[in-house]
Amino acid sequence: SFFNYSRSNQTLLSALNEDKVVLFLHLLGIDTNGHAHRPNSREYKENIKKVDEGVQEIASMIENFYGNDGKTAFILTSDHGMTDWGSHGAGHPSETLTPLIVWGAGVNYPQKVTSQFFEDNFLKEWKLGHLKRLDVNQADIAPLMASLIGVPFPLNSVGTLPLEYLNNSAHFKAESIFTNAVQILEQFKVKMSQKKKTTLSFLFTPFK
Known part of the structure; x- marks a missing residue:
C-alpha cells in the first residue's frame, strides 16, 4: 500500500x-x-x-x-x-x-572455500560450509551501510568497515578505510580530551 x-x-x-x-x-x-x-x-x-x-x-x-x-x-x-x-x-x-x-548493489558475491576454522557448528547446521564466512561486530554494520549508499560514516560510530563485503575498486576501499580510521581517531581524541578534564592530572595516563 x-x-x-x-x-x-x-x-x-x-x-x-x-x-x-x-x-x-x-x-x-x-x-x-x-x-x-x-x-x-x-x-x-x-x-x-x-x-x-x-x-x-x-x-x-x-x-x-x-x-x-x-x-x-x-x-x-x-x-x-x-x-x-x-x-x-x-x-x-x-x-x-x-x-x-548482505546482497545486491555494491556487495561481493559469496566466495567458495575448501576449509574453515570455527569452533561452533553453525556452518554445518546451515549447510554453508563451502562458502567463506565473514564475521563482523555489530558496530561494523553502520559503516558498511554508509559505504554502500555513499554517505559519511556516522559521527559516533565505533565500527570498522568490513572491506570483504564490498564489491568495489581497491582505490575506493583504500579511501574508505582511511576515512574510517580518521573518523575513529577523531572520536578517540574527543574522548581523551573529556577524560583529561574529569581526571586529576597526576592520575591521567594517555594510551601509547
Missing part, C-alpha cells in the same frame, strides 16, 4: 526516487514469538517460515518498484539471539551471535 500510494503522491514518489534512500524494516514478530513460545517451539519455527517468505516478497516488491535496476543493496540482520528457554542478556553465543546477510 505504501508503494501504491506513492504512485498517486508526487512528493512521496520524488522522495523514493532520490539517491541514497534507506528503507528500514523492523520485523519484531520473531522476537516476541521467541519470548512467548521459545525458539524450539512449533510456533517459533512457523513464524520463521512466515518471516522468511515475507522478506522474499518485500525484496521482490522493492526490486519491482525500482524496475529491477540493480541499484539496491539489502542488509538482513538481528540485534540479538536467545537461549532455548527464550531469554537473553548474558554472554552465551546463542544470545550474542546473530546472522548478517
